[in-house]
Amino acid sequence: MAEPLISRKEQIRNAARNMFKERGYAASSMRDLAKEVGIEPASLYNHIASKQDILKEVCFEMAQEFFDNIELIRVLPISAAARLKKAIDSHVQVISANVDASSVFFNEWRHLEEPALSEFKRMRQRYEHEFREILKEGINMGEFRMIDIKLSTFTILSSLNATYDLLQNPQSSNIDSEEIAEKISLILLKGISKNQ
Amino acid sequence: MAEPLISRKEQIRNAARNMFKERGYAASSMRDLAKEVGIEPASLYNHIASKQDILKEVCFEMAQEFFDNIELIRVLPISAAARLKKAIDSHVQVISANVDASSVFFNEWRHLEEPALSEFKRMRQRYEHEFREILKEGINMGEFRMIDIKLSTFTILSSLNATYDLLQNPQSSNIDSEEIAEKISLILLKGISKNQ
DNA sequence: CCTACCGATCGGTAGG
DNA sequence: CCTACCGATCGGTAGG
Numbered sequence: 001m002a003e004p005l006i007s008r009k010e011q012i013r014n015a016a017r018n019m020f021k022e023r024g025y026a027a028s029s030m031r032d033l034a035k036e037v038g039i040e041p042a043s044l045y046n047h048i049a050s051k052q053d054i055l056k057e058v059c060f061e062m063a064q065e066f067f068d069n070i071e072l073i074r075v076l077p078i079s080a081a082a083r084l085k086k087a088i089d090s091h092v093q094v095i096s097a098n099v100d101a102s103s104v105f106f107n108e109w110r111h112l113e114e115p116a117l118s119e120f121k122r123m124r125q126r127y128e129h130e131f132r133e134i135l136k137e138g139i140n141m142g143e144f145r146m147i148d149i150k151l152s153t154f155t156i157l158s159s160l161n162a163t164y165d166l167l168q169n170p171q172s173s174n175i176d177s178e179e180i181a182e183k184i185s186l187i188l189l190k191g192i193s194k195n196q
Numbered sequence: 197m198a199e200p201l202i203s204r205k206e207q208i209r210n211a212a213r214n215m216f217k218e219r220g221y222a223a224s225s226m227r228d229l230a231k232e233v234g235i236e237p238a239s240l241y242n243h244i245a246s247k248q249d250i251l252k253e254v255c256f257e258m259a260q261e262f263f264d265n266i267e268l269i270r271v272l273p274i275s276a277a278a279r280l281k282k283a284i285d286s287h288v289q290v291i292s293a294n295v296d297a298s299s300v301f302f303n304e305w306r307h308l309e310e311p312a313l314s315e316f317k318r319m320r321q322r323y324e325h326e327f328r329e330i331l332k333e334g335i336n337m338g339e340f341r342m343i344d345i346k347l348s349t350f351t352i353l354s355s356l357n358a359t360y361d362l363l364q365n366p367q368s369s370n371i372d373s374e375e376i377a378e379k380i381s382l383i384l385l386k387g388i389s390k391n392q
Numbered sequence: 393c394c395t396a397c398c399g400a401t402c403g404g405t406a407g408g
Numbered sequence: 409c410c411t412a413c414c415g416a417t418c419g420g421t422a423g424g
Contacts (some may be wrong), residue, residue, distance in 0.1 A: 026222035027307070030403060042405080043409045051403065081389065107303065111223070135388070144388050151371075151379045152388060154362065155355045162354035175347075183347045191387030192331070192340050192348060193277065226419060238421080239393045247419065 009047040011037050014100075016054045021103040025055055025111040055108060056116050062105040063123045065094045070130045080138030081189070087134060088188075089181045091160045095167060096177035102164040128153055159184055205243040207233050210296075212250045217299040221251055221307040251304060252312050258301040259319045261290045266326045276334030277385070283330060284384075285377045287356045291363060292373035298360040324349055355380055 006014075015036040019028045030051055034041040048054055069090040073083055095102040109120055131153045138144035163180055202210075211232040215224045226247055230237040244250055265286040269279055291298045305316055327349045334340035359376055 024220065024222055024307070026220055029401075031401080040410055041403090042411080042413095045404070046409065084388075111220070138388075143390060145386070145390050147383060147388055148379050151376065152383055154358070155380055155383050158358035159351045159354045162350065162357075166350065180347065183344050184351055187343060187348055187351050187387075188383070189387050189389045190341070191383075191385050192280075192334075192343055193385045194339060194341050225417075227417080236394055237419090238395080241420070242393065 008037070008039075012044060012047055013054060013057065017058055017100040017104055020055065020058070020108055021100045025051075025104075025108040052113055055104070055111060058101050058104050059109050059112060059116075059120055060123075062094075062098060062101050063120065063127075065098065066091065066127055067123065069094060070127060074130055074133070079143060080134050080141055081143045084131075084134050084138065084189075085185055087131060088156070088160060088185050089178070091157075092163055092177050092181040092184070095160075095164050096180075099164055099168045103168065106161055106164060128157065131156060156188055159188065204233070204235075208240060208243055209250060209253065213254055213296040213300055216251065216254070216304055217296045221247075221300075221304040248309055251300070251307060254297050254300050255305050255308060255312075255316055256319075258290075258294060258297050259316065259323075261294065262287065262323055263319065265290060266323060270326055270329070275339060276330050276337055277339045280327075280330050280334065280385075281381055283327065284352070284356060284381050285374070287353075288359055288373050288377040288380070291356075291360050292376075295360055295364045299364065302357055302360060324353065327352060352384055355384065 012033070016028070016033055019033055019036065028051075030044055031041045034044050037044070070087060073086045073090060076083055076086070078086075110117070112120055132149050135144060135147070135149045135152055139146060139149070163177075163184070166175065166180060167177065208229070212224070212229055215229055215232065224247075226240060227237045230240050233240070266283060269282045269286060272279055272282070274282075306313070308316055328345050331340060331343070331345045331348055335342060335345070359373075359380070362371065362376060363373065
């Protein structure tokens, strides 16, 4: 008689991540979630507090993963360009390791209720701040051109955040996260144009 | 006695665009929509066929706007780099002129039901194809570096698509669509790095 | 454009 | 973990 490899709570959370990703938070019902796990709807509440609570856990776990990595990178004694490269690699790698959760993190966070919603926005702001700091230092050190810091950060993060879509729909070529990070870095750092 | 400037149907669609943007499609109720317009819920159905029908109209109107512009640009007798620049400008301008609808277009399209959903994806694929063609030609003409076309298109469109967020939350500096397009073009074409 | 209403479904609780 | 069930809300229709 094999013991279950993961707890029922983890089963529920995994199924919820996938369902929130596929249908969105609002369109996901606790009844369908229960069916997916193989128990009655009421039984879910022996393992989780509420639908909203699952969303909160998924969103903040992802936020924490992004944060842990960027805070290791920020203190590395290397050039700003090297740090930016590492931050990009790390960001794509975190997404790659959590495809379902990433999709929820990027698309369903606005269904968070207060005060979680404000806390979430605050964390995201701090994360963006870390990227801006790297760009600022790179400009000061003469490694980067005199770009608009806010809009550059926006461009970088927009491109990176969208990769969850590439990683969950590996069309034709099965491209991996290192290759994606490498190629996006190249485009963002060196640009598309040939002449200068 | 002033005549209404826009039809009731248009009032409903405007309110729906805004509500779908703010709360998402699934979390928007026809009762709240009716309240916003100032009529009884049942009265909505004298002007619109269904909730799904409004979503379809919003999504496909936007798709058409994007398309109309790109198909004018594709035949211009100018360099690939100049055409890419124009395509970027146009894309941001369409978003800027339809901030609510853009948000719905980018975030709520997956709530489209078949066959509209497949038709929508097909149109998006064709749009991306136009961008890929510009990049391909630019590489062949020696204007662009030997970049990965699929991933470059992905990077460009990810950055551009996210601008609806900048345009609807004009934080501190009230940046306009021309400036956004200009700066994103610069980053994508010339890159962030200084050396080479 | 409204009143009145339909059947279906929602998140969650009581009690065992 | 289940049976039984709560009140609330959903998109939409009938009929005028």
